[in-house]
Amino acid sequence: MRVISDWLVKFGAAGLILMTAIIGWQVFGRFVLNSSPSWSEQGSMVLMIWYVFFAAAAGFREGSHIRIGLLEDSVSESAARKIRLVINGVVALFGVVLLVYGAQLVWLVWDFVIPSLGVSRGAAYLPIPFCGLLIVLFAVTNFMAEWRGEKVQAD
Template sequence: MKHIDFLFNKIIRFIEIFLVSIFGLLVLDVLWQVFSRYILKTSFSWTEELARFSLIWLSILGAAYLNAKREHLSMDFVYQKLSIKKQKKVSLIIEVLIFLFAAIVMVVGGFNLVYITLKLNQLSGTLQIPLGYIYAIMPFSGLLIMCFSVYHMSKIYTNKLVD
């Protein structure tokens, strides 16, 4: 189990670095957009599209990261009132539901979206990037969430997960 914990922590660290990089790119892009518009008195059309795509990747991959850290939004007032045994059962049910959502909506739906946009050769308006590459973050993050959910279920089952 220590090997899995090591791998889990390495994946989370890589995602952290990648998310910070995307955020840095987003900040630089928006700063350039503002600078060029107000100082240079010209506007580059690609900056808005790059910001939009960066935000898509940041939010969807960020959701997978938050799932890994178990810091996603939740209201746990009722959960905290339950006994430890019932909290364990509820936690397992929640992880199964997260797994199913990620599998059906993000992975299956995401792969379908990527496949269709690549097959139709849809390109972004300004950057001319195939939209399938932009949308590929959806099934990738879905797979990550599924892996994280299995990891959390194993921790819940062995009583090693602390909320």
């Protein structure tokens, strides 16, 4: 799971860098060349969908997601462990929702083309079910590790 998470972070970082370059090219084209590329806005939006979902899945695996630890910190370790088990279960359910409804979304819009890019709208949304599946795998892995009393968060 660690290797998958590392690759998600790398793909997310590459997507962010590429999106920044595309927006930079759009600004340069608009203000210097007086002609910005027609594909740059939609291209950067598709990249953002991809890298945000990759980063979200990796963030859950790495334990760097936003959470409120106040409740967990204010109870005994036994109660905190139970809270973490419930949270991993809820996150797994959320991953299932992303997987199922994301797959339906991809299926419904697959025949529609993003005009400025010439690619399927469904391709833009592929990371939703893919990362939903990864979130389920990460949550189940975290749940099992917590159940066994092992350290859950990444090194």
